[in-house]
Amino acid sequence: xxxxxxxxxxxxxxxxxxxxxxxxxxxxxxNLMAILNDIQVKYGYIPEPSQAAVAEYxxxxxxxxxxxxTFYSRFTTIxxxxxxxxxxxxxxxxxxxxxxxxxxxxxxxxxDEGQTTDDQMFSLETMRCVGAxxxxxxxxxxxxxxxxATVKLMDEVIDELxxxx
Amino acid sequence: xxKSFEDxxxxxxxxxxxxxxxxxxxxxxIERHILVCHGxxxxxxxxEHILENFNNLIKEKNIENVRVVKTGCFGLCSKGPIxxxxxxxxxxxxxxxxxxxxxxxxxxxxxxxxxxxLCKDVDGSVVNKLDELPFYKKQVRIALxxxxxxxxxxxxxxxxxxxxKALQKVLTEMSQEQVIExxxxxxxxxxxxxxxxxxxxxxFVRIExxxxxxxxxxxxxxxxxxxxxxxxLEGDPNCILEAMAIAAYAxxxxxxxxxVRAEYxxxxxxxRIAIEQERxxxxxxxxICGTGFDFDIDxxxxxxxxxxxxxxxxxxxxxxxxxxxxxxxxxxxxxxFMQHPTLINNVxxxxxxxxxxxxxxxxYSSIGTEKSKGTKVFALGGNVNNVxxxxxxxxxxxxxxxxxxxxxxxxxxxxxxxxxxxxxxGCIPAQYLDVSxxxxxxxxxxxxxxxxxxxxxDDSKCMVAIAKFxxxxxxxxxxxxxxxxxxxxKRMLEMLTKICDGExxxxxxxxxxxxxxTVATAxxxxxxxxxxxxxxxxxxxxxxxxxxxxxxxSCRAGECKALSQVTINEELCRGCDLCKKVCPVGxxxxxVGQKHRIDQSKCxxxxxxxxxxxxxxxx
Numbered sequence: 173x174x175x176x177x178x179x180x181x182x183x184x185x186x187x188x189x190x191x192x193x194x195x196x197x198x199x200x201x202x203n204l205m206a207i208l209n210d211i212q213v214k215y216g217y218i219p220e221p222s223q224a225a226v227a228e229y230x231x232x233x234x235x236x237x238x239x240x241x242t243f244y245s246r247f248t249t250i251x252x253x254x255x256x257x258x259x260x261x262x263x264x265x266x267x268x269x270x271x272x273x274x275x276x277x278x279x280x281x282x283x284d285e286g287q288t289t290d291d292q293m294f295s296l297e298t299m300r301c302v303g304a305x306x307x308x309x310x311x312x313x314x315x316x317x318x319x320x321a322t323v324k325l326m327d328e329v330i331d332e333l334x335x336x337x
Numbered sequence: 338x339x340k341s342f343e344d345x346x347x348x349x350x351x352x353x354x355x356x357x358x359x360x361x362x363x364x365x366x367i368e369r370h371i372l373v374c375h376g377x378x379x380x381x382x383x384x385e386h387i388l389e390n391f392n393n394l395i396k397e398k399n400i401e402n403v404r405v406v407k408t409g410c411f412g413l414c415s416k417g418p419i420x421x422x423x424x425x426x427x428x429x430x431x432x433x434x435x436x437x438x439x440x441x442x443x444x445x446x447x448x449x450x451x452x453x454x455l456c457k458d459v460d461g462s463v464v465n466k467l468d469e470l471p472f473y474k475k476q477v478r479i480a481l482x483x484x485x486x487x488x489x490x491x492x493x494x495x496x497x498x499x500x501x502k503a504l505q506k507v508l509t510e511m512s513q514e515q516v517i518e519x520x521x522x523x524x525x526x527x528x529x530x531x532x533x534x535x536x537x538x539x540x541f542v543r544i545e546x547x548x549x550x551x552x553x554x555x556x557x558x559x560x561x562x563x564x565x566x567x568x569x570l571e572g573d574p575n576c577i578l579e580a581m582a583i584a585a586y587a588x589x590x591x592x593x594x595x596x597v598r599a600e601y602x603x604x605x606x607x608x609r610i611a612i613e614q615e616r617x618x619x620x621x622x623x624x625i626c627g628t629g630f631d632f633d634i635d636x637x638x639x640x641x642x643x644x645x646x647x648x649x650x651x652x653x654x655x656x657x658x659x660x661x662x663x664x665x666x667x668x669x670x671x672x673x674f675m676q677h678p679t680l681i682n683n684v685x686x687x688x689x690x691x692x693x694x695x696x697x698x699x700x701y702s703s704i705g706t707e708k709s710k711g712t713k714v715f716a717l718g719g720n721v722n723n724v725x726x727x728x729x730x731x732x733x734x735x736x737x738x739x740x741x742x743x744x745x746x747x748x749x750x751x752x753x754x755x756x757x758x759x760x761x762x763g764c765i766p767a768q769y770l771d772v773s774x775x776x777x778x779x780x781x782x783x784x785x786x787x788x789x790x791x792x793x794x795d796d797s798k799c800m801v802a803i804a805k806f807x808x809x810x811x812x813x814x815x816x817x818x819x820x821x822x823x824x825x826x827k828r829m830l831e832m833l834t835k836i837c838d839g840e841x842x843x844x845x846x847x848x849x850x851x852x853x854x855t856v857a858t859a860x861x862x863x864x865x866x867x868x869x870x871x872x873x874x875x876x877x878x879x880x881x882x883x884x885x886x887x888x889x890x891s892c893r894a895g896e897c898k899a900l901s902q903v904t905i906n907e908e909l910c911r912g913c914d915l916c917k918k919v920c921p922v923g924x925x926x927x928x929v930g931q932k933h934r935i936d937q938s939k940c941x942x943x944x945x946x947x948x949x950x951x952x953x954x955x956x
Contacts, residue, residue: 204657209599209638243659244640246599262561263756263792264718266806300810302600303564305718306378306414306725317381
């Protein structure tokens with residue numbers, strides 16, 4: 173068995189790292205969102221062992237932690253792909269045709285929104301306004317914003333990322 | 338650490354002289370400031386790289402008396418990235434990192450403007466100076482006064498432009514009651530959308546006897562297409578912190594929270610920097626400037642839930658729970674954060690406070706209309722030439738905003754409607770272009786002021802599809818607490834989808850309207866109550882379009898794909914065969930040199946052929 177990557181070891185490590193991240197905050201329930209946000213940023217999702225560790229740290233039921241995670245769109249419980257493509261469906265972008273961008277990304281990647289490709293390379297999301305309405309329509313890949321986007325640009329970006337691997 | 342307001346005054350005076358050229362066009366010295374916009378729009382198109390290039394060039398060429406400054410949003414986002422040179426007010430648009438050298442060589446060293454980069458107005462004329470641009474002429478900047486003028490990451494620059502003067506005045510000269518009276522007399526109303534008188538809200542919290550009170554800033558700007566609050570936080574964060582301190586003094590609170598969307602990383606970062614700098618100066622914390630007043634602020638991050646813009650949902654979320662609205666009463670003024678009396682105001686509301694204290698209630702109430710005082714910031718977007726951030730006096734007409742400031746509709750198309758208030762607001766048709774923008778007038782015509790999103794739509798937009806778009810948003814974002822909103826909006830979306838897909842029946846329209854009214858009446862919170870507004874307002878003004886969808890199975894804007902047909906005009910077709918090659922489903926028939934035609938049973942209306950045809954023969 174691979175000592176570093178066995179399932180239990182991964183879970184143990186997530187737990188330890190989570191407790192360490194949480195320890196920056198006082199043990200008060202109103203810090204739950206801040207802690208979850210740190211975890212989401214670190215892993216790109218909130219793994220189960222982390223959820224349990226947070227519940228333990230703040231002394232609240234796991235169900236409550238899970239309830240909060242599923243309420244907010246920023247928190248996810250499935251890992252995102254290496255390239256997280258997010259198409260803005262804010263009004264300014266919608267009016268300028270961002271739904272066409274989404275359709276193209278869906279058909280090109282063969283996944284629906286909220287899903288990740290089997291090879292863990294791409295995930296597809298929609299979002300409501302990054303505030304770059306002057307560049308509408310926009311989509312983002314990880315933190316990079318692509319403005320004045322067209323279906324052609326979406327094709328090019330996905331192809332390029334596929335080539336990069 | 339600043340021990341007294343005299344120390345603060347000393348910083349202000351020395352720094353103000355240094356920054357005079359930013360606002361004084363008669364400045365005759367040799368210094369030049371290159372301002373590079375670092376709002377979200379311009380940062381997305383690489384303005385950080387531009388700033389770096391300028392700094393490197395200045396170092397390489399040993400240029401003296403020139404400073405490169407990072408600023409907040411200049412407002413005209415569609416022209417970004419924007420670079421402004423002070424004091425000569427040169428406005429460069431669409432600047433690329435590789436343009437920096439030419440600007441340095443030609444403008445800074447050579448004294449000549451770089452013609453090709455000068456901003457052009459909608460009619461193509463070159464704009465030499467910032468204030469010549471029609472976009473700025475009708476604007477009055479109160480909430481945005483420092484945006485694009487100061488470096489938001491340097492508290493000294495904020496201090497130089499009257500920063501903390503208002504706080505000093507309040508802490509040293511005014512009683513709590515006097516502060517509240519000033520805000521009340523100014524006529525300031527909540528800029529989050531509902532328009533409740535701000536002074537009254539403050540007084541409700543002041544009279545509470547609980548010694549533990551809170552001041553909260555609602556920066557959960559969730560309306561799609563709205564970015565006013567974000568721009569203020571990015572361009573002038575200290576002004577919000579100072580206003581919160583003033584509010585805290587007035588209501589008797591000692592702790593504040595800013596609830597801000599985590600999707601706004603730049604705003605969050607600048608707030609953090611501003612809070613740190615204020616703490617280091619002793620402008621936040623214990624015994625501020627020796628006055629004995631204690632006040633500190635922390636940031637709470639939101640996590641992407643539109644409903645958290647509703648004040649009680651925001652409080653739930655700030656307490657670390659699911660953001661579901663509470664039943665009111667009790668109102669937050671009585672039982673808010675952790676059940677203690679809490680004052681909640683929106684970012685833009687706070688942004689007006691320091692100016693009101695400094696210049697007086699009378700000055701502020703002289704701007705605007707009888708019942709709506711001051712200015713309002715709008716995020717102008719959609720099918721309009723000048724997309725960006727505008728601040729206008731209340732009472733300005735929609736026509737002035739869309740055509741004078743916004744420069745009209747691109748591509749020679751017609752104005753069809755403007756949407757204010759986001760998912761809680763309504764669509765305003767062309768016949769109301771001359772209506773005055775204020776709380777009452779907008780409510781009268783079935784829309785609302787909202788937080789300030791203003792989306793312009795041209796005649797290529799289908800109003801039923803827009804209503805469906807907003808309903809999709811609401812269905813996504815409904816918190817699920819009450820039945821009318823949770824289930825009612827879902828059923829409304831189903832009906833709208835049916836209509837857009839060409840399967841609508843005549844009775845659907847009445848059903849839709851009835852259900853919309855039920856949701857509006859019976860939902861728990863403001864968001865549920867206003868959720869049907871986009872449907873109700875489009876049904877009110879564009880009923881004929883709904884009827885066409887249902888009766889004639891046609892969509893005049895051609896947006897509803899199931900109701901539109903893509904056809905080739907045989908007179909224009911030259912048989913070049915390009916359309917056949919690009920069609921993803923093989924729906925186009927015809928040999929090279931012959932007229933082509935589309936097999937409607939195969940066509941998926943992707944319109945790839947429409948965009949490909951060199952002869953514009955396909956529609």
